[in-house]
Amino acid sequence: MKDFVSLTINGQKVKVLKGTTLFEAAKQVNINIPHLCFHEGLSLYGACRICVVEIEGRARLEPSCTTLAEEGMVVRTNTWRVRRARRMIVELLLANHPEDCFTCERNQSCELRELAYDLGVRELRFKKGRKYHYPLDLSSPAVIRDPNKCIQCSRCIRVCLEIQGVGAIDFVNRGGRTQVLTFFNKGLNNVECSNCGQCILACPTGALREKREVDEVWKAISDPKKFTIVQTAPAVRAAIGEEFGLPPGTLVTGKMVSALRRLGFDRVFDTQFSADLTIVEEAHELIERIEGKGILPMITSCSPGWIKYIEHFFPQCLEHLSTCKSPQQMFGALAKTYYAQKIDIPPEDMYVVSIMPCTAKKFEARREEMKASGFRDVDAVLTTREAARMIKEAGIDFVNLEDEDFDEPLGISTGAGVIFGATGGVMEAALRTAYELLTKKELKEIEFKQVRGMQGIKKAEVLINGLKLKVAVAHGLSNARILLEEVKEGRSPYHFIEIMACPGGCLGGGGQPLPTNLKVREARANALYREDRNKGIRKSHQNPALIMLYKEFLGKPLSDKAHHLLHTSYVSRGLGN
């Protein structure tokens, strides 16, 4: 058994695999060592020093996150010396931290505040002296950076570089003057930032947050001239309950609808409707490309973080992108045309709000291309978190609400639309439709389990009409890069690739409740697949509202009208733009 080492932690014997850190070893005896710069899924950094422990025979305390367990080690995680050090480190951080917890976005989810409380810091002995008043980075329509609240744990830097492969931010300057900045301090909107918001999920404090649009939405709701429409993305219903104390993975579709109606929206619709529409358009586009020898592989285009990423890093591959707009934007374009005509309300009086698990959607809604209706198709984008804040502000007892149904017709959706929210979901939904379109036969086994789950890159082959359709799914932009390098070099073996910017897909988006970790992502994914199973109709092209839409308005998939309203083009940004 030479692959194991035995050690003692707080008097308890522990046996762990060689190479285990003390931090992990302590978990085995039910000890959670407090920490700040350690973050699930990221490289070890060892800089906050909160997780220090006492090791017999060592002159100093050692950080448990980077110290490996050794045979015979005697470790103590809760001694006077350890507690003193941890408290003082928190005190030091607080001495340099703004005291605006009351108005801080992260008041309820600040790890620094929680540590100060848990570690018993009840007095701040360091007088506030030299403090910094750095300007906020307000350049981005999606993500705001407040350097004054930054504790330099590097979690945002690491998630941006290691998980997303972007590297939009890094440390600049030395010592107490160190700051996390964009290249030449140009601002997030002027560098290669994808707006994915994973940095917000990684940030322990309020140094990173979404750009709030709550007040614009309140204004529209209370404006009697405005007809307000809200659409909700699939991933929101699997997560928003967490903001109200429900366990991750609680599906709250009905409560969410009822809460939004109580906020005063005139119509509560479902982005899943336009997700079904995206699938039908995209499946037709795929078939057209395969049969007409178009550019392959075709890559999905519904994740706006992914779109900005490819525009920066692989501009030469833009023709591989499906021209389909994302469900959010398809919805906006239809709401202000099809639906406006249907209910006879001038589109200029319509105000379309979307509730998204995503920060990049805020950027997408502002893109120049997104005005197919003649107006901005989507007027405001709220993250799941922002929507929850509004519900709280309105005093709605979310947990005890009765379930209500979406309004018709743009609230009708299928199981295929639901799973859009999880990595692999778009692929699975598209396969369900493409199979039936190509074979004209009913697909019996509709669950494509090979493309489900949290593995970074998933591959599958599906036999359709004698064609071996090769597909791949990537989530997290570092994984996307691997598939894109192949595409760029012309050696990609796939017909169809699904890419989502965020790990886990939309359910792990940068606008989702905190914490969003692997366990939470899995729970949310399970909830979405559960909803899919409970839906009567599980294939997008069978959505009755969609069939009506084509009949009444669009004609057929990929028609001129569909092209005008539902398809888009991309911008070659390159690096440094």
Next chain:
Amino acid sequence: MKIVLRNIHKQGYKGDIESYLKEQGYTALKKALTLSPSQIIEEVKKARLLGRGGAGFPCGVKWEFVYREKEFPKYVVCNADEGEPGTFKDRLILENDPHLLIEAMIICGFAIGAEEGFIYLRGEYFKAYQILERALEEARSKGFLGEHILNSNFSFHIRLYRGAGAYICGEETALLDSLEGKKGQSRVKPPFPTFVGFKNKPTVLNNVETFANITQILLNGGEWFAQIGSSHSPGTKLYCLSGDVKKPGVYELPTNISLNQLIEEFGGGVEGELKAVLPGGVSSSLLTPDKLDVIMDYFHLQEVGSMLGSGAVIVINKDRCMVDLAKRCAEFFDYESCGKCVPCREGTKRAREILVNITRGKGELKDLELLKELAEVMFDTSRCGLGQSALNPVRSSIEKFSQEFEEHILKKRCPLGICSLC
């Protein structure tokens, strides 16, 4: 007894290759090439030469670690980023006897199986940079450096790299990061550079002065060297004597010299009346006059609660205000902290603030307790030596000169009229 400075102290010695060759230059290399790597390492181990950069790690052991590693390529790196306030010994060697360093690095490369070496030079040492550039060219043209050294199968190259002015880059792992083109910040240790060093390959990293002992060890034998100076840390040491002393300068003396001898016999005595000594630069703890008998080696200085460090002996007389001195030390570390770990980045900042406040008459007695606790926590938790030892002079001056601090705080008065208390 001169080992490191034996050439420099000779009349008319110019430090170029001609002068160097006249003084047995490169004969150690020739001898080394006739030995096996393990024989060379054995000799260095027998000498019990301790690293002169400050940590005092046995040089031969370090070489042996790297020699035994199976990973290739291996690297030799010379830490010439001499940045500790009060330290100016490496500069003397770099500017006046560059071949002494170059020859030793080549020997090291041969011993550990490396083909490439780097000299990481303090950015401000521009004169040394020019001299080293020329010396490297001389060594190459004479066949001591480059491909097939002295017609052997051994090839070795040395590159010169200038730092950009950060004190932290004198810390070995920060130096390596900087050398790799990254921001200079300490790495997590272990693994140590001997196993995972430059470009994550096994690397010998030695100080200039450490290398400068190697040729004489090879020529005269490790046993000869081990008999010089104190038995704990044999050999000589370059002491940089500065501050309130009559004859400041670099003195090469056997390591069994006492602090008193150093100041009185060689430094010509204290300028004014002695108050305290920082025996190892601004990271060391202060010694009071009752400790003057201490032997100036790693072991004995540690025994009296201080350290030898890089050998920067700063003499302080009674005209100096200890609060002011503590404040200046804190200011230095606040400016030079790399900012990576919280205790050092935030701790040096707060220490500086508290001390500035005391010198301005805004201090409180409880500040002194807080500073002491901060010093202990920074020692306990900082990532590297910078933060671990940054408050040593602050803590020791509070402990040893508490009445001065109390006078500043309670009477709002600087007894020496140095601090502007208002």
